[in-house]
Amino acid sequence: MNLISILLIATAVLCLLTGSLSLVGSSKNERGHMSWFFAMSLGCAMWTAGIGVFRILPATAGETLTWALYGIYISSLFLAVVTLGYAAWRHTIGKVFTLLCAVVAVVLAALFLHDSSLLYTGITLSNAGNSVDLYWGWYYIAYCLFYAVTDGGFVVAQFLNAKRERKVNTRKGNYLLFFGFLIAGSLAVVFDLIIPPYNYSLIWVGPLSLCVVMILFFYATLKYRLIRMSSRWLQVFAYGVILSIGVIVYMLIFYIIFTALFKIPNPSSSVLVLNFLMIVVVLLLFPVINEISASVRSMISVGQVDIAYVIKKLNKLATRNVDLRELAGFLADHLHFAYIGFIINGRLYGSKALAVSADELGQIMKMKSAGSNGVWQEPNKTTQKTLDELGIKAVAELRNAKGKAFGQLVVGKPLGKTTFERRDLIQLEMIINLVATVIDSEKHIRV
Numbered sequence: 001m002n003l004i005s006i007l008l009i010a011t012a013v014l015c016l017l018t019g020s021l022s023l024v025g026s027s028k029n030e031r032g033h034m035s036w037f038f039a040m041s042l043g044c045a046m047w048t049a050g051i052g053v054f055r056i057l058p059a060t061a062g063e064t065l066t067w068a069l070y071g072i073y074i075s076s077l078f079l080a081v082v083t084l085g086y087a088a089w090r091h092t093i094g095k096v097f098t099l100l101c102a103v104v105a106v107v108l109a110a111l112f113l114h115d116s117s118l119l120y121t122g123i124t125l126s127n128a129g130n131s132v133d134l135y136w137g138w139y140y141i142a143y144c145l146f147y148a149v150t151d152g153g154f155v156v157a158q159f160l161n162a163k164r165e166r167k168v169n170t171r172k173g174n175y176l177l178f179f180g181f182l183i184a185g186s187l188a189v190v191f192d193l194i195i196p197p198y199n200y201s202l203i204w205v206g207p208l209s210l211c212v213v214m215i216l217f218f219y220a221t222l223k224y225r226l227i228r229m230s231s232r233w234l235q236v237f238a239y240g241v242i243l244s245i246g247v248i249v250y251m252l253i254f255y256i257i258f259t260a261l262f263k264i265p266n267p268s269s270s271v272l273v274l275n276f277l278m279i280v281v282v283l284l285l286f287p288v289i290n291e292i293s294a295s296v297r298s299m300i301s302v303g304q305v306d307i308a309y310v311i312k313k314l315n316k317l318a319t320r321n322v323d324l325r326e327l328a329g330f331l332a333d334h335l336h337f338a339y340i341g342f343i344i345n346g347r348l349y350g351s352k353a354l355a356v357s358a359d360e361l362g363q364i365m366k367m368k369s370a371g372s373n374g375v376w377q378e379p380n381k382t383t384q385k386t387l388d389e390l391g392i393k394a395v396a397e398l399r400n401a402k403g404k405a406f407g408q409l410v411v412g413k414p415l416g417k418t419t420f421e422r423r424d425l426i427q428l429e430m431i432i433n434l435v436a437t438v439i440d441s442e443k444h445i446r447v
Contacts, residue, residue, distance in 0.1 A: 003255045004204055008052030010248055015211040016045040017241055018218035036086035041214055043079030046071050048207035055204065059125045069132070072203075073112060073119065076192075077105040080150040083181075087157035094157055101150050108143060119143070131200035144193050151185045173220045180213035215245055243284075250279045307427060310334050314434050322439050324349035332412075335431065339391065339412030342398070342439065348410075360386050369405060370397050375432050377408070396428070398436040409435065 019041020026034040050071020057065055081102045088094025112119055118139035124131045134140060158181065162174035188206030196203050219242065254275050313330065324342050332340040332351035341350030343365060348356055363386050367377040375396040379387055387395070391412050398407040409432055 003251065005052045005056045007248060007252055007255075008048050008055070008204055008208060010244075011208060011211040011215075012045040012048035012052065014241060014244055014248065015041050015048065015214050018215050019045075021241065022218055022221060033086070033090070036082055036089060037214075037217075039082035040079065040086055043075050043082055044207065044211055044214055046075035047079055048211050050075060051204050051207055055130055057125055057130055061125060065123065065125070069116070069123075074109050077109050077146070080147055081105050084150045084153050084157070087154045087161060090161070091157070094153075097153055101146070101153070104146055108139075108146060111139065129201050132196070134197040134200075136197055140197075147189070147193060151189070155182060155185070173217065176220045177213070177217045180216060181210070184209040184213045215241075219245075247276070247279050251276065307431075310431060311434060314431070314438055324439065325351070327435070327439065331431070331435070335428070336415040337412050338415060339410075341410045342407060343410065344398075344407040344439070350410075354390065356390060360390065364392075364395060364408065364410065367395060367408075375399075375429050394428075396432050398432070398439070400436065406436075407439070 019038040022041075023031070023034050023038040050068050053064070054068040054072060057068060061068075081098065084101055085094075085098045088098055117135070118137065119135060120132045121135050122133040124133070155178070158174060158178040162171055162178055165171040165174055184206070187209045190206075191202045191204075192206035258271075310331075313334075324344065328340045328342055328349055328351040332338070339351055339354065341348050341354065343349075343361065346361070346365070348354065348361060363383045367379055367383055370377050377395045377397060379395070387393070392410045393413055394411045396409045396411070397405045398409055399405050411428065
């Protein structure tokens with residue numbers, strides 16, 4: 001099996017999966033419209049798989065050959081109709097036009113089933129490459145005109161849909177499908193209608209490009225929230241589809257580079273398997289690599305705080321019991337302070353050991369409340385002297401969801417700076433409020 005056939009079949013499966021996910025994940029209001037998209041993905045998958053299977057058929061294919069040809073030429077008729085329906089069915093004239101094209105598609109399919117010689121005069125199955133000897137007769141001309149009409153109808157209807165759409169995200173998704181289909185449709189016309197009677201070896205370009213467009217549209221529906229993956233398994237399934245797309249794109253790039261460098265039409269099976277396994281391993285490890293790199297980047301950027309990373313980690317901590325010393329150490333490392341500690345229920349939990357007497361701890365705990373002036377507490381002269389001796393630069397109140405103080409956060413010297421800047425205080429205040437929700441005294445806290 002050559003790489004192109006593997007890509008065609010794999011892409012066909014992915015195309016069908018994306019269509020299924022789009023249908024299942026769509027809201028009730030959009031379920032009817034996304035049913036058309038599912039039908040598009042089904043037709044595209046059958047068309048693509050039909051070509052993929054035909055390319056690898058042996059000379060003794062038998063009945064499989066017939067079904068492969070049905071997959072190429074009948075499923076493409078079905079695809080043309082449902083593609084038009086996706087864009088045009090919302091309008092009365094679109095419904096009429098789609099139904100007329102459906103009747104024509106049924107007639108063309110019936111004629112092909114009755115007499116396949118209307119379309120081709122012979123079939124070649126050999127090691128040099130499988131091909132169909134297409135016949136430039138009235139049937140093939142009608143076949144080409146049918147696609148010109150349905151594709152043209154889709155382009156016009158989809159452009160009008162995108163132009164009239166008021167929702168920005170939906171408009172972006174519509175334009176993506178419009179321009180993507182315009183490019184893929186043009187490739188399909190060239191490589192699947194014009195060139196095949198003279199050179200059948202490039203017939204895979206059209207369906208592969210159209211499958212890619214539909215998968216990209218699926219990504220757009222997720223990005224622009226056109227569909228919502230409500231259940232956990234749907235989210236995991238969608239993520240798996242995205243990873244699989246990465247594998248296919250990599251294998252296609254590998255094939256192009258390999259054939260260009262080594263002038264070998266088809267890499268060996270061992271080379272294909274090795275590359276496939278390597279890219280799968282890399283993609284599976286990517287979340288881990290990304291997490292490690294984000295953590296290291298956050299710690300070494302002493303001059304600034306990676307707020308997004310810190311908030312992401314705090315949100316994760318909010319779902320489980322909190323180790324206060326571990327949390328203090330995390331904040332000290334990623335907010336870039338020499339020391340951070342929590343005073344909860346008369347005890348101090350810090351990022352590192354700090355010699356604090358009971359009297360000193362009592363002074364800090366008795367500091368005047370910040371009230372409505374934020375979270376930062378103002379020390380008196382005696383307490384300020386104690387804080388200076390301990391190397392503590394600021395003290396903030398921790399409040400629960402009801403606004404009641406249940407503890408304090410103490411902050412040491414900022415690394416790389418001699419004093420606090422206004423930006424430091426603003427960032428810290430935002431994070432302190434989130435930290436307070438994580439270690440709310442009403443939750444179970446590990447100490």
